[in-house]
Amino acid sequence: MEMNLGSNLQHGLRGVAAPAELWDRVQSIRPSRRRALGRRLVWALAASVVLATLALSKLPGGRSQQMAFHCQNPAQLRAWVKANTGFNVPLRAALPASIQLIGARTVEGRVEIAYRAGNRDAMLLVSQADPGSVDLAHNRMTGKSSSWVMDGQRFTLACNDSADFQLACKLCHLD
Amino acid sequence: MVLDANDPQTIEDVIEACRQGDTDAFRELFEAYKDRVYSIALRFSGNPAAAMDIAQDTFLKLLSRIGDYRSEASFDSWLYRLVVNSCIDDQRRGRRMAPFLDGLMDAVCGPAESVLHKLMRTETEQRVQAVVAKLAPEHKIVIVLRYTEGLSYDEIARVVGCSPGTVASRLNRAHKILERRLWPWK
Numbered sequence: 001m002e003m004n005l006g007s008n009l010q011h012g013l014r015g016v017a018a019p020a021e022l023w024d025r026v027q028s029i030r031p032s033r034r035r036a037l038g039r040r041l042v043w044a045l046a047a048s049v050v051l052a053t054l055a056l057s058k059l060p061g062g063r064s065q066q067m068a069f070h071c072q073n074p075a076q077l078r079a080w081v082k083a084n085t086g087f088n089v090p091l092r093a094a095l096p097a098s099i100q101l102i103g104a105r106t107v108e109g110r111v112e113i114a115y116r117a118g119n120r121d122a123m124l125l126v127s128q129a130d131p132g133s134v135d136l137a138h139n140r141m142t143g144k145s146s147s148w149v150m151d152g153q154r155f156t157l158a159c160n161d162s163a164d165f166q167l168a169c170k171l172c173h174l175d
Numbered sequence: 176m177v178l179d180a181n182d183p184q185t186i187e188d189v190i191e192a193c194r195q196g197d198t199d200a201f202r203e204l205f206e207a208y209k210d211r212v213y214s215i216a217l218r219f220s221g222n223p224a225a226a227m228d229i230a231q232d233t234f235l236k237l238l239s240r241i242g243d244y245r246s247e248a249s250f251d252s253w254l255y256r257l258v259v260n261s262c263i264d265d266q267r268r269g270r271r272m273a274p275f276l277d278g279l280m281d282a283v284c285g286p287a288e289s290v291l292h293k294l295m296r297t298e299t300e301q302r303v304q305a306v307v308a309k310l311a312p313e314h315k316i317v318i319v320l321r322y323t324e325g326l327s328y329d330e331i332a333r334v335v336g337c338s339p340g341t342v343a344s345r346l347n348r349a350h351k352i353l354e355r356r357l358w359p360w361k
Contacts, residue, residue, distance in 0.1 A: 005350060005353060005354055005357070006322075008299065008303050008357070009303060009307075009318065009321075009322040009353070010322050011299075011300065011303075012299065012300040012302075012303030012304055012307070013218045013303065013304070013307065013318070013319060013322040013323045014214075014322075014323065015210060015211065015214035015323055015324070016210070016213065016214050016217060017210050017213075018209040018210050018212070018213035018214075018230060019213070019223075019227065021227075022209055022213060022227060022230055022231065022234075023202075023205060023209070025227065025231045026205065026231055026234045026235065070238075070239035071239075072239075097264075097267065102235075103239070119228075
């Protein structure tokens, strides 16, 4: 090896071209694009369509305006959700490194919180529960989405894989 | 249209369009800066998979925080700060630094007459990358910005948020560590 530090560093650390798939990766999870989220999480939305329809019909006046908030801070996002929907989502004050918030949006009476659990996408949907609904335990989850009621709110957690649930739960729960 | 990253007015126009949610403008920014962002991420992490994650994270941050950018500062410096922060975040997450195997495989699979030469070059590059990867983050980032991006001390200082004197000190310290590790017999 030539003992010239500068030239070795310039050569060994030279710039490289970004892989072509980088754009696809950025594009695929851009939170502000309905199309991108819809494509990746179409199954999650399908699973919750019944819940969303029910929630729509129960919300006084309904909320047809869609708003989006890109935020990685759980406290700020929780406050935004509370201010814009009235829902109280018990996000952890400090998220573990494996959980990365992307943002939230309101869609016709429900709120969708998009985040990354490990290397995969996850989404928590919150809507108004039916009157008289009783709280349901949600410590056992199967499939790609699971729904439960808590404090008058219906929660639906959707993951790309059922194996991700344990990790995805850390959005709100301690390890 | 190819964005001229050296034209401040063009950059400002594209950034403003980006703030308004113009997808084409974001694509222009991405195309103009993707190689730089990825290169820093790769040289800092030493791992192509991690570099993709860091670059992806950086561009998502760019998109979500473009409203925070103030035109009195250099956009390049602002973007470099996003990359540096993503690199540090990634390292804090404790990602394993994998050795570069791709280059070695390319060399072995190359034409017979150049295999030895390529292997030697690849070995040198890998050694440099390996010793850089073991530097402390504050030393590693100044080395990467200096040698991957060719930034001046002043530019590095603006990105990292310290004085040019501190940059010089860190580079000097990093050089000594690298020399000792690359050529222990020297």
